[in-house]
Amino acid sequence: MKEKVYSTIKELSSKFDFKNHNDADKLAASNVADILGIKRNTASRYLNELNKEKKVIKINSRPVVFYSVSSLSKTLNLELFTFKDVDEFLGHVQLIKKENNEENGKSYFNEVIGAKGSLKEQVRQCVSSILYPTNGLPCLISGETGSGKSYLANVMFKEAKALGIIGEEAPFLTLNCAQYADNPELLSALLFGYKKGSFTGADTNSIGLIEKADGGYLFLDEVHRLSGEGQEKLFRFLDEGKYLRVGDNDERSSVVRFIFATSENLEASFLMTFLRRIPIIVKLPNLNERSYNERKALITTFIKDEAIKLNKTINITRNVIDILLNTNFKGNVGELKNLIKILSASALINQGYNNKELEININHIPPKYLDMHIENNFDKALGVSGDLRITDNYEVVYEYDEENLNFTHTRNLIYNMKNNLKQYKLNRKSNESLDEYLHHEINTFIDNILFRTEDVEIDIKRNYINKIIVFISSFLKEKHNIIFDGALIHIISQYIYYRINIEINENELDESLKEIITKFIQSKYSYEYKNSSKLIKLLSTELDLSLTLMDELLITIMYSMFKSKKTNKMPKAIILAHGYSTASSLANVGNRLFEDNIFEAFDMPLDSTTEELVAEIKHYIKSVDTKEGLIIMVDMGSLMEIHNEIRKEVVGPVALINNVSTSMVLNVASELLRDTSIEEILEKIKENTIINYKLFYPENNRKxxxxxxxxxxxxxxxxxxxxxxxxxxxxxxxxxxxxxxxxxxxxxxxxxxxxxxxxxxxxxxxxxxxxxxxxxxxxxxxxxxxxxxxxxxxxxxxxxxxxxxxxxxxxxxSLNRVINSITILNAENVIKLIEKAILQLENKIDLKISNGTKISLYIHISCMIERMVRQCPIKEYENINDFRKCHEKFLELAKECFSVIERTYNIEIIDSELAYIYDILASKIKKLDI
Missing domain, CATH: 3.40.50 (Rossmann fold)
Incomplete structure (x- = not known):
């Protein structure tokens, strides 16, 4: 009960505002007692115990009230936990806040990245604006969208408050002028307030933002959208600190510090008379104009923020860092920050909330940023020498490779895996941690090979290997029904291409290590190895390769990562895209994030033809069940017409969608796994993305x-x-x-x-x-x-x-046969119990239930009992609260009648399950009114 009391006072405290002293009795022991249905002295006893444990604050007012410490800022280190009244408590809190702000001469500008670099002059200007006597100087911050104008305005406000220049409770109000650009009268009313009756709808006097911001800051964003007339209305206030409400002749005054922000050219957007009244104009550079170290620091800070927010260690690969560093973000710092949030969210979906570590790799990057990176000639860009890691203590570490960065990714993969197997041999790694690490190494390798930019189409050897593996996979699909997805074929092709040029001495793997690898494969991947070994054997023969046990382990794990877990009840989904690996990359992102082989990829090199692509797709369609339908996502409109060639091959509906992107792939995957229909998927994508799509249904021979x-x-x-x-x-x-x-x-x-x-x-x-x-x-x-x-x-x-x-x-x-077929229960026993319960219910509601209705109840209640026994009842029922109000008597009688079933099976039948029983009765008995 003590925990329930603590939970209740925490909830009450989180909703309480001490500005309303009169409502303090909500925090009294009597209110807690009423909520929990216990005696007041019991609640009081537990609350006093929690006060001694320093979990709640006790205020000896009338009545005595309690307040949860958890509802206070974590930066407040309270020394007292009992106070004579509310004013003493609030005074103590204010004193601690003031001491915290003054400690070590802290300046919020020290947290601004670039304060001693590219923003040094801008910071100096902001400080001047704050410190200038008596009420500071108006400041206009100019810069491109996303360059940090709103952020800098907030820092100025915090700094002024920390220095004691404005009060602790001083307001910081924001108005985006763009929202009211077409209605200057409304904007004036918002800024200056208005008098009752000054215009239609002005039913009361209303204060404006200038009055509300008295003693604090007013931040006018997108101020260039303020009309010339609107700018002129601010002249007098900026000059004299006086203003008139709309429709009023009484002069008023207010002490307000102004910060303005604009993304437009100053001379073209403002009256010169307005600009002359703003002595400090701060020009922020765009992200590309910031130094390399500042861009790197911004990235590190945003990733660290995500680590703190998610309470996780974050690893982010050097490839991702390179892209973040060298992409030309039109939305500047804001777009960079949002992209890092997207990467974190994608990784979280992939790896789950329970993992303590979050790995962000190139597969989480949306395609448009990859394209931008390639266009910017990323191999000439500044790069980092290692992966970035935010530790569990939120420390920032760049993990540098000891090997030369140009060393092949394949050699690193094999070398690192071999070392981990040796650690496993020495009992320094568990079975699970070894498997997790091997997956990490392979995922890193996949990052590197899926997005290589060299001209692979002129590499004869690479294309030859790819064609051989495609041929082998087709053979295995036909003969053994073993399916190797398109992205997996591409990855294995790349691995073999690099692997051919690396000498691996089989003798380096001693017999004990070989035995460990063999046992590991048998324990974790016996089924997968049965299938992958067929591919490995044919590869060795066709390409004259001597593949080692290490190669077998690698290819087996790759195969397991791309093996489908989805049911045949899901529509099939394929991605078609021009380029050597665009489709494979997109499919890989979706499949990896959702840990299932949802998408099949069909890459279309520039020298291939539509006819060749159609032939491949037809071959794929023949090998799968398409009665649930087929979703085809393409990268451009020219591929939208292939439906004419393939519609007749598909049993179910066919949807073609253009402009495929990472977000589209993730949305489709998410909806498919929720068993959403193709029609609904198209509607949901259309809400978020501009697309063209076509949907076709079978025209003839419907089953x-x-x-x-x-x-x-x-x-x-x-x-x-x-x-x-x-x-x-x-x-x-x-x-x-x-x-x-x-x-x-x-x-x-x-x-x-x-x-x-x-x-x-x-x-x-x-x-x-x-x-x-x-x-x-x-x-x-x-x-x-x-x-x-x-x-x-x-x-x-x-x-x-x-x-x-x-x-x-x-x-x-027969009834027994039906119940035995659809439940795990003994039909004879459960029928006797249900019969007894229904007989009691008939007597209670004074209605005769027909035999047909009884049979329906026998079947339904049998299934309900099984659900309750398995602890998976149906908790959802539309408008259950309304049902409880309207049918309170039925619920009471039904609980009484079905108590024999509850006792027999040791279950408790919940209201939503009883509501469904009522629905069955109501559908059969017209006079039912209870």
């Missing part, structure tokens, strides 16, 4: 299908499907489990009705699809239900086939 559905979710629908498959095994028919809510919402416009010829729906609740016959699952157990099935199939089957179907249904479907 006949039945949908199974359940209001409680896809899991039960899947079980109903498996049950029906036994009875319908002689019928040429697809049985598709489908989400009830999606069917209900989309109706006849749902994608499934365009892909299949839906002849009927079987389930626990009717979604009421116009023109589609529906059959309750329990009705299959009755003569009427069998007749209903006959009506569904009468146009698909002849009389003899219908008789076979009927015989199967009679033989296969």
């Amino acid at each position: 006949n299908a039945i949908i199974t559905t359940c209001v409680t979710g896809i899991g039960t629908a899947q079980k109903i499907k498996e049950l029906l498959e036994e009875g319908f095994k002689d019928v040429q028919l697809e049985i598709i489990p489908y989400d009830y809510k999606r069917l209900k919402y989309n109706g006849i416009n749902d994608e499934c009705f365009k892909v299949y010829n839906i002849v009927g729906i079987v389930g626990t609740m009717n979604p009421n699809i116009e023109g589609i016959k529906f059959l309750f699952i329990e009705e299959i157990l009755t003569e009427d239900g069998i007749e209903g099935l006959n009506n569904i199939f009468k146009n698909l089957l002849n009389q003899e086939q219908l008789k076979v179907l009927n015989d199967n249904i009679v033989r296969m479907f």
Whole structure:
């Protein structure tokens, strides 16, 4: 209970503002007691114990109130934890803040990167603006978008407050003039305030920003959007500190320090009379004009900020640092900072929240920045000599290689892996840490080879190796159904190309190390090695290579990284792009981030033809199941017309999307893994990106299908499907489990009705699809239900086939059989318990429940019991709070009637599950009103 008291006072404290002294009783022990439903003296006892533990502050006012220390700034090192009243507490807090600000003569300008370099003069100007007596000098900060104008304005405000020039509670207000550029009257009203009745809608007197900012700073951003008239209205205030509210003749005064900001040419955008009243004009350089060390420091700072925010160690490869250092960011520092946030977010999605370390590599860079980097001739740019690491203590470390930086990445890969295996041999690494490190090394290698810029198309040897591996992979797919994805083929090709030129002495691996590698492969990658070894054997033969056990380990891990985990219920997705490895790179980013082989890549070198590409895609389509559909993402419009060649090869819908990008790939992957339909994916991408797309559905020969559905979710629908498959095994028919809510919402416009010829729906609740016959699952157990099935199939089957179907249904479907098929429960026992509960419910609500409805309840409640036993109940029910209010009596009676089931299976049936039971009753009993 003590923890609950502490949690409650923390929540109350986080929402409390001491400016409202009258509400302090919310922090009293009596309020905590009321919230938790305990006695006041019990709450008081626990709160006093927490005060002694220095977790809460005690204020001996009337009533006595408590305040959580965790709600105070972490920089406040309190010495006292008990105070006589609120004023004494607030005074103590203010004193500590003042001491903190004065400590060591701290200056916020010392935190500005470049304060002693390219921004030295700008900092001097800002300090002059702050210190000038009596109320400082107006300051105009000029610079390109993202150059740091708003940041510098904030630093000026903090510095003025730290120096005691403005009060601790002095305001810092901001107005973006661009938002009101077309309405100068509104802008004047916002700045100066207005008098009641001065214009339509002015129902009360209103103070303006100049009055609100009294004693502090007013920051006017994009001030060039202020009209000439608006600039003139500021003249008098800048000169005299006096102003009039709109519609008022009473003169007012205010002491405000102004900071203006603009990204435009000063002479062209401002009245000279306005500029003359601003004695300090600070010109900020763009990011490219900053020194190499300053750009590097900015990158380091932003990465460190992410490490602190995410509470993680961050490793970022030298390739990424090079791109961040040498890209021409049009959005300057702001764009650089946002890109680093994007990189951190992408890495976080890939590696998960639970990992203590976050690795950022080149695969997390959006393609447009890679293209910009290549255009800027990045191999001539200044580079760094090692990876950047932010440690768990938030220290910045550049990890330099001992080897020459031009040493081949492949040799480094093999050398580092060999060393780690030796560490593993000496028991200095666990099985898991070794595997993690090997993945890290391989990912770094992939970073380096996927984005090489040399002219690979004129390298005959490289192209020959690639063609050989493509040939071998096709052979393995046909003969053994072993699939090597396009990006993986490219990576293995590159590895073999570099590996050929490296001598590796097999004797360097002693017998004990070989044994360790063999055991490691067997324990971690036995299945993968079974498939990859076939490729390795054929590679050795076709290319006259002597590949070592180390090579086998590397290629096996690469294969495991690209092996698909996705189900056949997901649409297939491919990426087509011009260039040697553009598609492979994009696919690799998506596949690695989501740890699944979602995308197949088709690179299109400049000398290849569309006909060759189409042939490859057709070959791919024949090897996979496309009944769920196919998404094709292309890099330019010229590839949008290939649908004419491939549509007939695909069973399901085909979507073509142009302007493929990293963000698009990540969005598509995320939605595919959520089982989002192709139509919905297109709509969601369209919201965030300017795209052209085409969507095609099968025109002929649509397969006949039945949908199974359940209001409680896809899991039960899947079980109903498996049950029906036994009875319908002689019928040429697809049985598709489908989400009830999606069917209900989309109706006849749902994608499934365009892909299949839906002849009927079987389930626990009717979604009421116009023109589609529906059959309750329990009705299959009755003569009427069998007749209903006959009506569904009468146009698909002849009389003899219908008789076979009927015989199967009679033989296969009984209540016990249904329950045994769709749950793990003992049907006989659970039926007796449910029967007892339903009988009690009938008596309580004084209504007779029909046999058909009872069968429906038997099936539904059986599934519910299994869910509760497995501890995965359905917690979601639309408007559950409204349901509780409207059907409070039903919930009370149902809990009482089903208590026998709760005791027997040691479960607690939650309200949302009972609500679904009510829905079944309400759909069958028209007079139900409880």
